[in-house]
Amino acid sequence: MNRVTPKTPRDEIVALIRRDGYVLMEDALTSSQVATLSIAYDAQLARTPLAPGATRVETPRILERDPAFETLMDLPTTFPIARAVIGADIELASGGELDHKLPRTPAYISWHNDFQWMTDIPYPRQNFWLRCTYFLSDVREDTGPFTLLPGTHRNDRACPPEMNEANGQPKFIPGQIGVTGPAGSCLINNTEIWHTNSPLTGDLPRRLIMILYKHAWMKQWEQGYEITPEFADRQTDPVRRQLTGGVAWHQDRSHFPAAEI
Numbered sequence: 417m418n419r420v421t422p423k424t425p426r427d428e429i430v431a432l433i434r435r436d437g438y439v440l441m442e443d444a445l446t447s448s449q450v451a452t453l454s455i456a457y458d459a460q461l462a463r464t465p466l467a468p469g470a471t472r473v474e475t476p477r478i479l480e481r482d483p484a485f486e487t488l489m490d491l492p493t494t495f496p497i498a499r500a501v502i503g504a505d506i507e508l509a510s511g512g513e514l515d516h517k518l519p520r521t522p523a524y525i526s527w528h529n530d531f532q533w534m535t536d537i538p539y540p541r542q543n544f545w546l547r548c549t550y551f552l553s554d555v556r557e558d559t560g561p562f563t564l565l566p567g568t569h570r571n572d573r574a575c576p577p578e579m580n581e582a583n584g585q586p587k588f589i590p591g592q593i594g595v596t597g598p599a600g601s602c603l604i605n606n607t608e609i610w611h612t613n614s615p616l617t618g619d620l621p622r623r624l625i626m627i628l629y630k631h632a633w634m635k636q637w638e639q640g641y642e643i644t645p646e647f648a649d650r651q652t653d654p655v656r657r658q659l660t661g662g663v664a665w666h667q668d669r670s671h672f673p674a675a676e677i
């Protein structure tokens with residue numbers, strides 16, 4: 417597995433993401449950041465009644481629900497990596513999601529690449545979103561890890577349906593990596609990599625926050641996942657204004673405050 421830390425040179429991390437489609441950055445968050453985020457996370461969970469038979473809780477627009485989450489959009493350990501991979505025109509692709517998976521639940525999604533549904537876009541794909549997934553608790557083999565096949569973001573075809581069982585669960589595929597790591601880690605992945613959720617067989621929930629980045633000229637995730645105008649309007653920092661859609665995408669590169677990062 418591609419394990420890096422905030423001390424790993426940026427170029428090395430970017431090269432791993434370009435080649436393999438992912439890295440796991442350990443210590444992306446300090447233990448005190450994990451503690452602060454965990455309090456905010458639990459407050460959100462307490463507000464979300466579980467649907468009968470639910471296997472997970474997903475809360476969209478998490479960035480705007482508590483100032484603790486807002487810091488994740490330009491976190492000094494991970495944002496320079498996202499900026500380097502996407503480019504100077506980086507923006508948020510959504511308002512961020514809290515993703516809480518309950519103990520003893522099957523995989524909630526099977527093998528796919530995220531833009532598989534865009535059947536008119538040829539492969540291999542040059543464009544993608546980049547996801548930063550923060551672990552607020554340890555993710556172990558029995559915690560339903562995000563599972564991926566390294567290098568598949570460069571494939572010349574979509575993720576094949578034969579990789580999944582008729583019952584909707586993912587098959588075991590040789591070479592697959594279940595991304596495990598301690599609380600405070602961040603999985604950074606190209607969303608065109610072939611990936612799946614996996615069954616959570618243990619007694620502990622999986623506690624994640626996901627932040628998505630894209631080019632300025634791509635649309636955001638919609639239907640309630642997008643940033644609200646109120647959240648965008650209250651940003652004052654130039655880079656945060658850019659991230660929330662405040663810079664025209666058709667201007668030259670020097671118009672992007674993130675070009676300096």
Ligand SMILES: O=C(O)CCC(=O)C(=O)O
Pocket residue numbers: 515525530560561562563611612613614
């Ligand atoms: O949560 C997981 O393990 C997989 C999620 C996934 O497919 C995604 O976030 O695109």
Ligand SMILES: [Fe+2]
Pocket residue numbers: 528529530611
């Ligand atoms: Fe996915």
